[in-house]
Amino acid sequence: MSNAEIIGQDPGWVIALKGVLIFAVCVFLTIMSVWGERRLVARMQQRSGPNRVGKFGLLQALVDGVKLALKEDLIPKSADRIVFVIAPIISTTACFMAFAVIPLTGPVNFFGHETVMQMTDLSVGVLYVLAIASVGVYGIVLAGWSSGSTYPLLGGLRSSAQVISYEIAMGLSLVAVFIYAGSMSTSEIVAAQDQWWYAVILFPSFVIYAISMVGETNRAPFDLAEAEGELVGGFHTEYSSLKFALFFLSEYVNIIAVSALATTLFLGGYRALPGLGFTEQWLGGWFTLVWFFIKVLGFFFVFVWLRGTLPRLRYDQFMKFGWKVLIPFSLAWILVVSTLRVMSQKEAPPALIATFIFSIALIYVAVATLLDRRKVAKEKVARNINSLEPDFPVPAIPNTRVEQING
Amino acid sequence: MDNELTPRSDEFGLAKADQSKAPITNHESASFGKQLLGFWVTFKTMFKKVNTVQYPEVKEPTAPRFHGRHQLNRHPDGLEKCIGCELCAWACPADAIYVEGADNKEGERFSPGERYGKVYQINYLRCIFCGLCIEACPTRALTMTNEYELADSSRGKLIFEKDDLLGPLRAGMVPPPHPMYPNTDDSNYYKGEVTTSHPSQGIAKND
Numbered sequence: 101m102s103n104a105e106i107i108g109q110d111p112g113w114v115i116a117l118k119g120v121l122i123f124a125v126c127v128f129l130t131i132m133s134v135w136g137e138r139r140l141v142a143r144m145q146q147r148s149g150p151n152r153v154g155k156f157g158l159l160q161a162l163v164d165g166v167k168l169a170l171k172e173d174l175i176p177k178s179a180d181r182i183v184f185v186i187a188p189i190i191s192t193t194a195c196f197m198a199f200a201v202i203p204l205t206g207p208v209n210f211f212g213h214e215t216v217m218q219m220t221d222l223s224v225g226v227l228y229v230l231a232i233a234s235v236g237v238y239g240i241v242l243a244g245w246s247s248g249s250t251y252p253l254l255g256g257l258r259s260s261a262q263v264i265s266y267e268i269a270m271g272l273s274l275v276a277v278f279i280y281a282g283s284m285s286t287s288e289i290v291a292a293q294d295q296w297w298y299a300v301i302l303f304p305s306f307v308i309y310a311i312s313m314v315g316e317t318n319r320a321p322f323d324l325a326e327a328e329g330e331l332v333g334g335f336h337t338e339y340s341s342l343k344f345a346l347f348f349l350s351e352y353v354n355i356i357a358v359s360a361l362a363t364t365l366f367l368g369g370y371r372a373l374p375g376l377g378f379t380e381q382w383l384g385g386w387f388t389l390v391w392f393f394i395k396v397l398g399f400f401f402v403f404v405w406l407r408g409t410l411p412r413l414r415y416d417q418f419m420k421f422g423w424k425v426l427i428p429f430s431l432a433w434i435l436v437v438s439t440l441r442v443m444s445q446k447e448a449p450p451a452l453i454a455t456f457i458f459s460i461a462l463i464y465v466a467v468a469t470l471l472d473r474r475k476v477a478k479e480k481v482a483r484n485i486n487s488l489e490p491d492f493p494v495p496a497i498p499n500t501r502v503e504q505i506n507g
Numbered sequence: 508m509d510n511e512l513t514p515r516s517d518e519f520g521l522a523k524a525d526q527s528k529a530p531i532t533n534h535e536s537a538s539f540g541k542q543l544l545g546f547w548v549t550f551k552t553m554f555k556k557v558n559t560v561q562y563p564e565v566k567e568p569t570a571p572r573f574h575g576r577h578q579l580n581r582h583p584d585g586l587e588k589c590i591g592c593e594l595c596a597w598a599c600p601a602d603a604i605y606v607e608g609a610d611n612k613e614g615e616r617f618s619p620g621e622r623y624g625k626v627y628q629i630n631y632l633r634c635i636f637c638g639l640c641i642e643a644c645p646t647r648a649l650t651m652t653n654e655y656e657l658a659d660s661s662r663g664k665l666i667f668e669k670d671d672l673l674g675p676l677r678a679g680m681v682p683p684p685h686p687m688y689p690n691t692d693d694s695n696y697y698k699g700e701v702t703t704s705h706p707s708q709g710i711a712k713n714d
Contacts, residue, residue: 144549148559409549 103203103287104221106214114213122199122219129393130352134161137404144408165345173341178248187246188339188346191239195350197232198357201225203287204392205370208385217389218287225286226278229361230271233316237263239350240318244335255334258415259318265422266315266322272430273308276437277365290369297374299366304433306366308426310402313358315422317351319403321410324418359399360392367395436460569653574636576654577629579672580647582696584688584704585680585711587617587673588648591624598643603633615684620693624648627669631657646697681709 110118135150135158142149150157175184204217222228237260244256278284280302281292289298299306315322318334336347363369370388372379379387413421443453560567569575580588591608609625617623640649659665676682685708687693688701695701704711 140553143553143557146552146555146558148557148561151561405546405549409545 102221102291103216103218104223104285106207106216107218107221110215111213114210114215115219118210118215118217118219122204122217123196125204126196126199126353126356127349129356129396130349131161131165132158133352133356133400134164134348136400137407140401140404141408144405168345168348169342171341173343174338176248176338179338180246180248183242183246184338185343187239187243188343188350189239190242191236192346192350192353194232194236194239195353195357197235198229199360201228201286202357202360202364203290203369205388206380206385208388216287221285221287224284226274226284226289226361226365229286229357230267230274233263234267236350236354239347240335243339243347247335247338249338251332252335252337255332255337258324259335262318262322262324262418262422263316265419266312266426269308269422269426269430270312270316272427272434273305273312274365275430275434276302276305279434279438279441286364286369289365290371293368293371297366297368302366302437305430305437306362308430308433309362309366312422312426313362314403314406315418317354317358317403319351319355320407321412322418323412324415355400355403356396359396359403362399363392363395369395569655571653573651573653573655574638575652576631576657576667577640577672578650578652578674579624579627579669580650580674581676581680582619583679583702584708585676585685586619586683586687586696587623588646589624589627590618590620590646590648591622592645594643594645595640595649598639599634600637600639601633601635603630603635604628604640605630616686617683619687619691619696624669627672629667629672631665631667632662676712678713679703679711681711685709 138160139149139151139157150160153159153163175181200219201222202218203221207214207216210217240263241256241260244252244254244259247253247256277289277298280298281289283289283292314320318324336344339347370380370392371377372388372391379391381387439456440453443456582588591606593606593608596604596606605626605628606624607626608622610621611617611623636651638651641651644650657665681704687696687708688705689707691701
């Protein structure tokens, strides 16, 4: 039985309970990830991070939430009140909705009922996730626009431009997965990865997805929309209290959501690591949940690692990277993948496939060399400009310190 | 001098030539692998010992000459060293010190010599802990301790009076006012010749 059929047999109470459970898990994970991120980044900076509320500061996010809730809820005079209130709700709702199609476990015994931890199994599940993510952008745009203030407007525009640009690269990176899995349903994509993860066979796609998911979630080093030094807080500058908390929540739910999608599409979802397949039967199938969260948290760690390591990109460089590198590269990659796929389906001779791969490699090397040469030429020009003698006298540059002291 | 200068003018050209030969070291020419090294730095740091001091629970000693709260010192027999000269107040760039001197009277002596500090206040809302007052003090009456926990709940509490600033009475000291050590004058005190109190000065502190 496929996941869709299993889910189709769910009685109402199972569906309701699953919805509540998935929501609860999301919220819990978000709260814990706020704490986890702060602790991890702190360790990367040789600090200890929040450690005062509860054991290891575990309750920090909870306390932060209470603090936010108790703050004064301001709505600026020039804000569009209705949109201002709706925007964070859109933002939060959208990122929770993405979880509806993510399969968290394999078949499990759910209070005596055989089911899978997945709300629904659409045949176009991944497209649904992309669509929902686009709806989430409305939250950001409307928040920036309705604030009636300059910085939020600029921040909102920036992040919407960013999310939309990187969604293209993201969508393109998924095409290869669709081609290989022959399906857009999340559960079938997971099932198709029982031999090899797509992160291995479609490595370039995986890299593109991994980069664009950081851009998509407005996270460092792509957090230009919230560049403190330039735009104060970006689109949520004017927000306070619970409305701000909603944006805060949605940012982290978003991270977990894209990580969950990446896990599902590239890392075999809830399936165990290679060679550990027997663990999938443990706890009546519930152990697959552990595998799923291990992978998601792995992605989360990378998010934090990026934030701890990389400086923020300049906006134009960021857009240039998205449009001039990621998108053309993924287009070319899709061409290669689809050709290979058709070849293997038509049972082309191995020699032909080898020739194809070889020629692609050649083209890649040629293009890379050409680009490299252009760069070197550019640097040469820059060097020539540097070495021009100035037409005014300059003092000698002392070669050694000894000379400086004696002379 | 002229001979020394000539080769330097030649070097002018040399230096320029060297400069143009120098490899370009802008960020773009750093290889991709080198850029990835940054990830290793942050990863490695995660396993290093955390630098944070858990402050209220763990208090690390300050540097030995840390500028903390002031202290008004005493001579070994318990008399105050402060002579009320106000030099500290004059030296203070933040105008944080207020001193009123008064004459020592026979039978009510607080310091050796003629004068003593009757009122001595330091306003820790103004003090910048520069230590100029300590440099100005001619009798070494005013020094600084290493105590830095000076926060309080009102402005009034942060104006420290003489009682708050005076050093504790140690063993062998007699709480002033009391007469000077028999057969001495103030210069004996300043030369450090008075090392303890005399029974005629009063009852000394034991412990």
